[in-house]
Amino acid sequence: MTDSSFIAVDAMGGDKGLAVMLAGVARARHRFPDMRFLLVGDETAIREGLQSHPNLTANSEIVHAPEVVGSSEKAGVALRRAKKTSMGIAIDMVKQGRAGAAVSSGNTGALMAMAKLSLRMLPGIDRPALAAMLPTLGDNDVVVLDLGANTECDARNLIQFAVMGAAYARTNMDLASPRVALLNIGSEDQKGTDEIRDAAAALREATHLPLTFTGFIEGDRLSRGEVDVIVCDGFSGNIALKTAEGTARFVADLLKRAFRSSIRSKIGFLISKPATELLRHHLDPNIHNGAVFLGLNGIVVKSHGGATELGVATAIAAAAKMVRDDLTRRISEDLGNFEAKVA
Amino acid sequence: MTDSSFIAVDAMGGDKGLAVMLAGVARARHRFPDMRFLLVGDETAIREGLQSHPNLTANSEIVHAPEVVGSSEKAGVALRRAKKTSMGIAIDMVKQGRAGAAVSSGNTGALMAMAKLSLRMLPGIDRPALAAMLPTLGDNDVVVLDLGANTECDARNLIQFAVMGAAYARTNMDLASPRVALLNIGSEDQKGTDEIRDAAAALREATHLPLTFTGFIEGDRLSRGEVDVIVCDGFSGNIALKTAEGTARFVADLLKRAFRSSIRSKIGFLISKPATELLRHHLDPNIHNGAVFLGLNGIVVKSHGGATELGVATAIAAAAKMVRDDLTRRISEDLGNFEAKVA
Incomplete structure (x- = not known):
């Protein structure tokens, strides 16, 4: 069972750094007070960053990731060390059912490759x-x-x-x-x-x-x-x-x-x-x-690399809405209907 | 020998009709007083239209064309009756050396097909x-x-x-x-x-x-x-x-x-x-x-279908500049140098 009250956030991805990611999460939490967050990244840095967001601490858990995907790193290279990176671990949280969606402002190509390999495609896609x-x-x-x-x-x-x-x-x-x-x-x-x-x-x-x-x-x-x-x-x-x-x-x-x-x-x-x-x-x-990879067994949202605090909050809000609306199931159903008719 | 003081204008092409085409030509003539025009299209209609532009009459000749290419006509269909259409005849004026360039606000696909067939590609293109x-x-x-x-x-x-x-x-x-x-x-x-x-x-x-x-x-x-x-x-x-x-x-x-x-x-x-x-x-x-088809043995300028009088004048001015700058020869020379080095 997926815990859809959690969103996994790659806290290290993006051009603007951890502080903006955390500020964006804190801002999103104001809009969705029931939403909880898995903050994936360097544990020490995140713990330190959270001191500026005391309200967030109660609503979030830190998931340690020792490495970060580079913004111009080739997808193939990133893929080989996916399990150590904040991006890869955030996606893995969705796979394990610990989060309803993953959000990252990191490298698009790597995010796509990791999401595809980890979550796999929906049947028919x-x-x-x-x-x-x-x-x-x-x-x-x-x-x-x-x-x-x-x-x-x-x-x-x-x-x-x-x-x-x-x-x-x-x-x-x-x-x-x-x-x-x-x-x-x-x-x-x-x-x-x-x-x-x-x-x-x-x-x-x-x-x-x-x-x-x-x-x-x-x-x-x-x-x-x-x-x-x-x-x-x-x-x-x-x-x-x-x-x-x-x-x-x-x-x-x-x-x-x-x-x-x-x-x-x-x-x-x-x-x-x-x-x-x-x-x-x-x-x-x-x-x-907040762009979303459609067609996967799970929700992965790509936030713009240069997203501000507002931008990060918007991407998280988009992810929260997709989780709430059960987007993956809705797409599966439509695909099933389509395949059934053309088959 | 090409008579580069003439520009052939498809007077019938474009969404806004003959009057706007002629007004555009008249406007261009003010900028290039030495430039002369072959106005290609329905002779009676053009003669009538020219009454509003007495200054243009002395600087232009009418070349009769009985037919017009439709704005959504397929290129293949237009091609078969190219020699009767204002567009095809305007291009033919360039081929015959009676004009340095042709300008049309008509159907892009037909213009491209006719220009390619009539003028042929430069060597190496x-x-x-x-x-x-x-x-x-x-x-x-x-x-x-x-x-x-x-x-x-x-x-x-x-x-x-x-x-x-x-x-x-x-x-x-x-x-x-x-x-x-x-x-x-x-x-x-x-x-x-x-x-x-x-x-x-x-x-x-x-x-x-x-x-x-x-x-x-x-x-x-x-x-x-x-x-x-x-x-x-x-x-x-x-x-x-x-x-x-x-x-x-x-x-x-x-x-x-x-x-x-x-x-x-x-x-x-x-x-x-x-x-x-x-x-x-x-x-x-x-x-x-004024977009130009590059790579042809001659200059053919495509004016926007919805071009106003100013737009038509701009496209004609662009064509005049290309003729004056001897664009076709310049491109041929560069291509020759490129081919010579890679060969």
Whole structure:
């Protein structure tokens, strides 16, 4: 039996260090007072760090890990010493049933490799996919997957991602039949690669699934709020996600420059500060932090390497919600239905 | 001998119709008073349209074309009636040497297919690539290619794109040795597909080329102004370009919303209007309009389907500059040097 009241946190991963991880956990605890934490990492350092968070001490246990995965360490190298690292041990807590989810801000490739090897795939899934929620102009965020776990994907992978992404959207956004689209370079049927066209053909047929397949979507419509799930291979997804992040920052930088261009603009900026703060809030990646590896026997959440205290808390909150919603079981059920119908 | 004082314009292509195309040509003529135009399309309609542009009449000739390529027509279908369409005849003007370049706002796939079949590839080039200049935070724009002409590319294609993109950057931005990067999902050597890693290995060796290969670049750094040329397959390039466009619009829409959120914000907006206008100007796609198919025996410029009068003028100005700079010859020379050294 999994103890779903615990979340295992890789306390050592991430660019900002232990102090930010612990501050993020403490912040998450305020939102989920019943949630308890397994803090995985160097015992002495964590014990020392906890002195700044007396409230956290009662709600957490320390699990010692002597080693840390490097931020640019190759996945294969990290994998060989998984059992000694804070990342590997955090995942192992999920495998052992001591935690409902693991959260790490460390190296994505290593996290994926360790999670896959330790937790294994759900029946019917060939590969896990990294999924995240992105902001839109609509009422809901949009689930995008895969964001980089799989550089190349065949039609079967894409179809599985569609089913998993839809299950995630149903669970996370309470949608009965999420609108699912495939990312492509045009909206016409003949556009794109064979893999994408084959996946589209299969999804068009799969009317028994709890999702509404809407066809192809292009990169310029990702944030329009027209669909709930966008499916792509990990290469395109990573390019799209990072281009969106970079462009948002680019526009914000241009805006800053423009506001500094004259005294008049500076005054206008000061007066409209609440408006630009609203924008900043909406675009803050820390408010949308927490990508999840879908398709595994357990929940593993990837927090951004540069996540702040708020970002870490958001990722933990996302993990807590997935545990509470029993996401893994929901995905399994949808997959079972899909396999049963196509078999 | 090519008459490089003429530009052939597909007067019928584009979502906004003949009137906008002609207004764009007239606007371009103001910038290049020596430039003359072959206006290709329905003779009666063009003659009628020219009544609004008396100054243009003296600088242009009408070339009648009875048919128009549809905006969602399949390339194969359009190709069969190329010789009757305004797009096909505009390209044929370049082939016949009656114009130095062709410009069309029509269907990209058809334009690419017709240009390739009619003009043929430069020696040493397997496939053309669609290249455009994107705005950055740096002093220069950045050349990005391929933007959608080739859904899948091997290492050899990517290397050729790098050489062609660098020649374009040298010509267009007067750079001696443009900084060239490959778009990838990480900056470490082992990241990405085999094609990208193989292309990187070859470009690292190619120190005799007039370019500086800087390695991999991720989607979040496209607009930072750190490189002059970004090379990718047409699928990723299209996703990146459109995601950047969509995100810029998304942020602008959020900003508009934010400014409308209170009286105070509205006042701030009015005061800082010069600043936001500056931003709008910088992001206006019509100011960056005009993608070019590199690798052909001749210059073919693709103007955005929704280009305004300003956009059309920008695309024509870009074509005029390429003709003046003798871009095709410059690319041929660089390719010759590259082939000579690797052979």
